[in-house]
Amino acid sequence: MAYAVLVDTKKCMACRGCQVACKDWNRLPAGATKFRGSYTNPPTLEAHTWNHLIFSETDQGRWLFANYACMHCTDAACVNVCPAGAVQRTKNGTVWPDPDKCIGCGLCVQHCPFHVPHLSKTTNKMGKCTGCAERTSQGLRPACVTTCPNGALQYGERNALLQQAKERVQSLREQGFAQANIYGENEMHGLGRIYILTERPAAYGLPENPCYSASAWIWQLARRPLGKLASVGLFSGLVVGFLRWRGDRIQHKGDNTM
Numbered sequence: 001m002a003y004a005v006l007v008d009t010k011k012c013m014a015c016r017g018c019q020v021a022c023k024d025w026n027r028l029p030a031g032a033t034k035f036r037g038s039y040t041n042p043p044t045l046e047a048h049t050w051n052h053l054i055f056s057e058t059d060q061g062r063w064l065f066a067n068y069a070c071m072h073c074t075d076a077a078c079v080n081v082c083p084a085g086a087v088q089r090t091k092n093g094t095v096w097p098d099p100d101k102c103i104g105c106g107l108c109v110q111h112c113p114f115h116v117p118h119l120s121k122t123t124n125k126m127g128k129c130t131g132c133a134e135r136t137s138q139g140l141r142p143a144c145v146t147t148c149p150n151g152a153l154q155y156g157e158r159n160a161l162l163q164q165a166k167e168r169v170q171s172l173r174e175q176g177f178a179q180a181n182i183y184g185e186n187e188m189h190g191l192g193r194i195y196i197l198t199e200r201p202a203a204y205g206l207p208e209n210p211c212y213s214a215s216a217w218i219w220q221l222a223r224r225p226l227g228k229l230a231s232v233g234l235f236s237g238l239v240v241g242f243l244r245w246r247g248d249r250i251q252h253k254g255d256n257t258m
């Protein structure tokens, strides 16, 4: 059964308790920060910062807050491109990184559509949210969810949370938030982090249409035993096609000069 985190951005009050709880529970070191003109701090996730709060201001001067961490994608680019099997999707839908297997190649960093994984400069291992698997396997909620004082983060069975999100969006629309929508229901075949938004995803710094890059597809294909055959087939097809095209060109030249 798939589990997920539901982020109700309308309930978030930007206390950053989730950001601190993640550091605290996972014993992640603090880093020196400085003000860069945005309250989002640090500005991106890092190998030792697995969760942060994105602050955005609308044209109407309204603040939007979004807790941001690994989306635990159903179709996870990081899982599919990792050549060392160092990122695995568990039965409950968590995309779990195994630092012991990580070889520091950086392919997951390059291909994640959400810019989540980062390589540590000291260990050369990838770091990202683990879904607090050591807690959820014991019946506990993730540390960030447990800490949230306003119920903006919830953890539970994904289908039940989706139903809850739909009812909440309906209620928000009735309250005048005409743009209220759900993010994460279908993106990357379903995310393990579902958002209730009152504006378009881009207004929160979320990619509108996250997708694989072409190079991720090719790499994924090349990694699979059958894919290798397909890759060889594709390459052969391209070579044959090129030779045919070249042959046709020579033929046409020949026709024109006759």
Ligand code: SF4
Binding pocket: 021, 022, 023, 025, 026, 050, 051, 069, 070, 128, 129, 130, 131, 132, 142, 143, 144, 145
């Ligand atoms: S689930 Fe755990 S590891 Fe992931 S962001 Fe929340 S506290 Fe951090």
Ligand code: SF4
Binding pocket: 070, 071, 072, 073, 076, 077, 078, 079, 095, 111, 112, 113, 114, 115, 116, 117, 128
């Ligand atoms: S958000 Fe990125 S790191 Fe997280 S599961 Fe999806 S592809 Fe992997």
Ligand code: SF4
Binding pocket: 011, 012, 013, 014, 015, 016, 017, 018, 019, 053, 065, 067, 147, 148, 149, 150, 151, 152, 153
């Ligand atoms: S702990 Fe809850 S209310 Fe506080 S910033 Fe995080 S999501 Fe928002």
